[in-house]
Amino acid sequence: MKSYMDMSREELLTLKAALEEELKTAEAKGLSFNMARGKPGLSQLAIAMPMLDVINSESDMKTILGNDTRNYGDWDGIGECRQLMADMMEVNKPNVIVCGNSSLNIMYDTIIRSMVVGVNGSTPWCKLDKVKFLCPVPGYDRHFRITETFGIEMIPVPLGEDGPDMDMVEEYVNHDEAVKGIWCVPKYSNPTGTTYSDEVVRRFANLKPKAEDFRIFWDNAYCIHHIYEDTQDKILNILEECEKAGNPDMVYIFASTSKISFPGSGVSAIATSLTNMEYIKKFMTAQIIGHDKINQLRHARFFKNIDGLNAHMKKHAELLRPKFEAVLSILESELAGLGIGNWIKPRGGYFISFESMPGCAKAIVAKCKELGLVLTDAGATYPYGKDPKDSNIRIAPTFPTPQEMVEATKIFVLCVKFVSIEKLLNQ
Amino acid sequence: MKSYMDMSREELLTLKAALEEELKTAEAKGLSFNMARGKPGLSQLAIAMPMLDVINSESDMKTILGNDTRNYGDWDGIGECRQLMADMMEVNKPNVIVCGNSSLNIMYDTIIRSMVVGVNGSTPWCKLDKVKFLCPVPGYDRHFRITETFGIEMIPVPLGEDGPDMDMVEEYVNHDEAVKGIWCVPKYSNPTGTTYSDEVVRRFANLKPKAEDFRIFWDNAYCIHHIYEDTQDKILNILEECEKAGNPDMVYIFASTSKISFPGSGVSAIATSLTNMEYIKKFMTAQIIGHDKINQLRHARFFKNIDGLNAHMKKHAELLRPKFEAVLSILESELAGLGIGNWIKPRGGYFISFESMPGCAKAIVAKCKELGLVLTDAGATYPYGKDPKDSNIRIAPTFPTPQEMVEATKIFVLCVKFVSIEKLLNQ
Numbered sequence: 001m002k003s004y005m006d007m008s009r010e011e012l013l014t015l016k017a018a019l020e021e022e023l024k025t026a027e028a029k030g031l032s033f034n035m036a037r038g039k040p041g042l043s044q045l046a047i048a049m050p051m052l053d054v055i056n057s058e059s060d061m062k063t064i065l066g067n068d069t070r071n072y073g074d075w076d077g078i079g080e081c082r083q084l085m086a087d088m089m090e091v092n093k094p095n096v097i098v099c100g101n102s103s104l105n106i107m108y109d110t111i112i113r114s115m116v117v118g119v120n121g122s123t124p125w126c127k128l129d130k131v132k133f134l135c136p137v138p139g140y141d142r143h144f145r146i147t148e149t150f151g152i153e154m155i156p157v158p159l160g161e162d163g164p165d166m167d168m169v170e171e172y173v174n175h176d177e178a179v180k181g182i183w184c185v186p187k188y189s190n191p192t193g194t195t196y197s198d199e200v201v202r203r204f205a206n207l208k209p210k211a212e213d214f215r216i217f218w219d220n221a222y223c224i225h226h227i228y229e230d231t232q233d234k235i236l237n238i239l240e241e242c243e244k245a246g247n248p249d250m251v252y253i254f255a256s257t258s259k260i261s262f263p264g265s266g267v268s269a270i271a272t273s274l275t276n277m278e279y280i281k282k283f284m285t286a287q288i289i290g291h292d293k294i295n296q297l298r299h300a301r302f303f304k305n306i307d308g309l310n311a312h313m314k315k316h317a318e319l320l321r322p323k324f325e326a327v328l329s330i331l332e333s334e335l336a337g338l339g340i341g342n343w344i345k346p347r348g349g350y351f352i353s354f355e356s357m358p359g360c361a362k363a364i365v366a367k368c369k370e371l372g373l374v375l376t377d378a379g380a381t382y383p384y385g386k387d388p389k390d391s392n393i394r395i396a397p398t399f400p401t402p403q404e405m406v407e408a409t410k411i412f413v414l415c416v417k418f419v420s421i422e423k424l425l426n427q
Numbered sequence: 428m429k430s431y432m433d434m435s436r437e438e439l440l441t442l443k444a445a446l447e448e449e450l451k452t453a454e455a456k457g458l459s460f461n462m463a464r465g466k467p468g469l470s471q472l473a474i475a476m477p478m479l480d481v482i483n484s485e486s487d488m489k490t491i492l493g494n495d496t497r498n499y500g501d502w503d504g505i506g507e508c509r510q511l512m513a514d515m516m517e518v519n520k521p522n523v524i525v526c527g528n529s530s531l532n533i534m535y536d537t538i539i540r541s542m543v544v545g546v547n548g549s550t551p552w553c554k555l556d557k558v559k560f561l562c563p564v565p566g567y568d569r570h571f572r573i574t575e576t577f578g579i580e581m582i583p584v585p586l587g588e589d590g591p592d593m594d595m596v597e598e599y600v601n602h603d604e605a606v607k608g609i610w611c612v613p614k615y616s617n618p619t620g621t622t623y624s625d626e627v628v629r630r631f632a633n634l635k636p637k638a639e640d641f642r643i644f645w646d647n648a649y650c651i652h653h654i655y656e657d658t659q660d661k662i663l664n665i666l667e668e669c670e671k672a673g674n675p676d677m678v679y680i681f682a683s684t685s686k687i688s689f690p691g692s693g694v695s696a697i698a699t700s701l702t703n704m705e706y707i708k709k710f711m712t713a714q715i716i717g718h719d720k721i722n723q724l725r726h727a728r729f730f731k732n733i734d735g736l737n738a739h740m741k742k743h744a745e746l747l748r749p750k751f752e753a754v755l756s757i758l759e760s761e762l763a764g765l766g767i768g769n770w771i772k773p774r775g776g777y778f779i780s781f782e783s784m785p786g787c788a789k790a791i792v793a794k795c796k797e798l799g800l801v802l803t804d805a806g807a808t809y810p811y812g813k814d815p816k817d818s819n820i821r822i823a824p825t826f827p828t829p830q831e832m833v834e835a836t837k838i839f840v841l842c843v844k845f846v847s848i849e850k851l852l853n854q
Contacts, residue, residue, distance in 0.1 A: 037499060039498055039499055040498065045495070045497045045498065048497075049484040050484050051484075052482055052483050052484050052486070052721075053483050053484045055479055056479050056480050056483065057476040057477050057478075057479050057480045059479070061472075068472070069691075069692075070472045070475075070689045070690070070691075070692065071466055071467065071472065071689075071690050071691070072464060072466055072690045072691060073691075100527050100528065100719075101527065101718065101719045102715045102716065102717075104714070104715060104716060105714055105715045108713060108714040108715070109714075112539050112540070112543055113539070115542075115543045115553070116539055116542045116543060116553055116577060117576075117577070124553065126542070126543055126551065126553040126554070127553070142713075142716075145713045146713050146714075149544075149709075149710060149713040150543060150544070262497045262498075262721060263497070263498050263499045263716070263717075264496075264497075264498070264499060264500075264716065264717045264718065264719055264720050264721070265496075265497065265719045265720065265721040265722065282576075283576060286535060286569075286572045286573050286576040287531070287532055287535040287536075287573075288529045288531060288532045288535070289529065289531060289569075289690070289691065290529075290690075290691045291528065291691065292527075292528045292691055292692045292719065292722070293691050293692065294479075294689060294691070294692040295692065295719070295722070
């Protein structure tokens with residue numbers, strides 16, 4: 001296809017007129033699609049339903065160790081669920097605390113705790129003039145929301161094909177004492193699908209932080225969320241690498257089953273060094289007597305072990321693949337070679353990241369909304385919602401059906417074309 | 428019975444020798460009872476088991492409003508569960524946020540949030556030189572643990588028969604700007620079983636706090652936890668009274684179903700003014716996408732409504748009454764008139780509060796432990812674990828069976844007698 005860049009003004013105007021007709025037709029259909037959030041689709045929820053039969057009024061409610069899950073106890077989670085989450089997170093069971101239904105909540109708790117009481121005895125962050133976090137971009141809006149909420153200054157760090165710009169990360173972390181943390185989604189990153197290379201993980205582990213209370217917030221949200229069977233990414237174990245590098249306490253790993261069992265009714269976990277866990281325990285045992293152990297038992301018995309988890313995720317992959325492929329094939333057939341957008345084909349995770357021409361993302365998202373297609377707000381993938389190039393758009397293809405994804409993506413490419421032409425004509 | 432106070436030294440020594448024999452016999456039995464925490468008994472858990480059948484793989488998972496409880500959404504709780512908790516807490520549904528499995532966790536979150544970002548825009552507590560909380564005593568150790576954890580100075584306020592010493596509360600709250608809160612268990616108080624009188628509730632509502640960010644932490648943990656059918660306490664609605672008094676934002680009410688359905692697998696809620704809720708929302712929506720809505724649905728469908736809840740609590744009362752009466756009748760028959768202890772007969776809640784002779788509580792708890800009976804640590808019902816008179820002992824009769832409670836209470840009274848005689852002999 002001829003690139004829009006090579007078109008004359010007349011050609012662009014002719015094309016624009018044709019697109020306007022298409023837009024009218026699309027608008028007349030009165031469609032309504034929501035691709036704003038990474039929500040599992042109904043078919044994914046359906047395969048988790050048998051989990052709700054695993055625990056019933058006839059069930060033995062005791063853990064393997066004989067503790068009654070119906071009563072108080074086991075603040076750090078029941079043994080079998082700690083083992084399950086440890087295997088999923090590729091760490092050892094003693095390093096894991098299984099918590100409630102939300103890993104985001106554990107991250108929030110970890111940050112607000114550091115604000116008030118510091119990290120393992122360091123000066124509370126609220127007593128400092130300035131606290132900064134590094135934010136690989138594009139990234140996860142809800143991470144940025146937490147740090148913004150507490151007035152933590154966010155510094156964007158470009159995310160490349162194999163992870164964040166580590167020169168920049170090292171420069172900040174090793175020389176600026178105000179830098180206390182970095183948000184990472186190391187595998188099938190939200191929204192780009194990026195998986196950190198071994199070299200990147202090792203460079204993380206070998207940071208020499210200026211601040212003793214610097215921590216890596218390693219949100220391994222998509223650790224077993226592959227889309228394909230033959231091309232599955234693997235990452236190095238950050239906890240082990242940190243130990244080897246003499247930085248055993250530098251990382252907190254987070255994960256949950258929100259996109260494995262049920263969003264909102266899954267289990268979440270944090271994995272970290274025993275020293276960090278001792279400090280967390282001091283506060284978590286003041287915060288709560290224990291998390292929902294019946295739900296932990298439900299998860300442990302339904303999935304049984306890591307093989308059960310992986311088998312379940314294989315079913316997810318089969319359900320998600322057609323949705324991702326619907327989007328990718330339409331992007332390819334409709335936009336390849338036009339010079340008005342790039343996208344990354346992910347091997348896992350929940351999103352497709354689209355880069356429009358600079359200055360077009362907000363307009364594309366707005367145009368889509370007019371046609372009944374709700375996307376994540378443009379800019380959401382950047383700290384403070386400010387994408388300096390106004391070009392990143394996060395597509396969440398998981399909730400609609402494959403057929404709906406076809407319809408929705410057609411609207412999307414239509415809007416991309418139209419907005420890009422308007423931009424070119426106004427230049 | 429002859430009071431120990433009226434006995435001669437010889438009489439006491441004779442009695443002591445007899446008690447030593449009894450202690451030896453008891454010790455030889457090798458008993459093991461735990462009355463340390465307010466844990467529901469197995470019979471109470473058993474009647475909640477049918478709840479686990481309410482939601483299964485065949486269930487319609489939608490709320491009355493048609494929202495899918497299996498997916499993200501409804502950060503403030505599903506409608507029918509908000510209504511259920513509102514009715515239980517005697518407030519209106521719009522004033523309720525249903526959260527996760529633990530009201531203690533909501534209290535912790537409320538305090539740590541106030542530390543970092545203040546209350547509705549006030550100066551964050553962590554920026555102040557001094558923050559103080561009033562603590563009616565004896566009270567709930569886990570409340571005190573939260574405030575202690577964050578370095579908040581705790582000021583004990585005596586709890587009388589109809590509530591805290593309100594002269595003292597008014598004196599502090601109305602004149603000391605550092606006083607930011609008070610811990611209250613207004614109904615069937617932990618551990619004394621006290622229910623605040625209407626006058627006390629009105630005096631609370633009519634406080635004129637020196638600090639604009641002063642809040643009453645109204646932990647209505649035992650709001651429907653009666654022991655008898657004919658003598659049930661009622662309290663005035665603090666939220667309404669605060670509104671009437673022109674202090675609409677002064678109170679946070681907390682409650683949960685931990686001692687109704689399952690400890691650790693229930694649902695919890697906070698009720699407060701709409702202004703307070705707006706502020707909470709700002710942070711809670713950064714903290715979590717939503718709480719466990721499937722469990723909220725399970726609760727709403729199992730209990731149906733407030734009548735269902737009350738009917739269920741009537742069953743609890745029937746199971747608990749024999750346990751409380753076993754303790755009370757032995758205390759009465761063995762200790763009445765001896766002058767070595769007082770106790771309060773509660774009409775609801777989870778505890779019996781015992782006052783020994785001054786300076787004896789720690790020794791009694793230690794002696795009980797030697798004989799296999801674990802009680803809550805003496806002092807736990809006071810801030811910093813320091814009971815100035817060393818006399819309060821919290822008895823938690825809910826977990827053992829009635830027969831076990833008889834055995835355990837016999838050991839308890841034996842230890843009370845023995846320690847009291849030792850005390851008298853050493854005076």
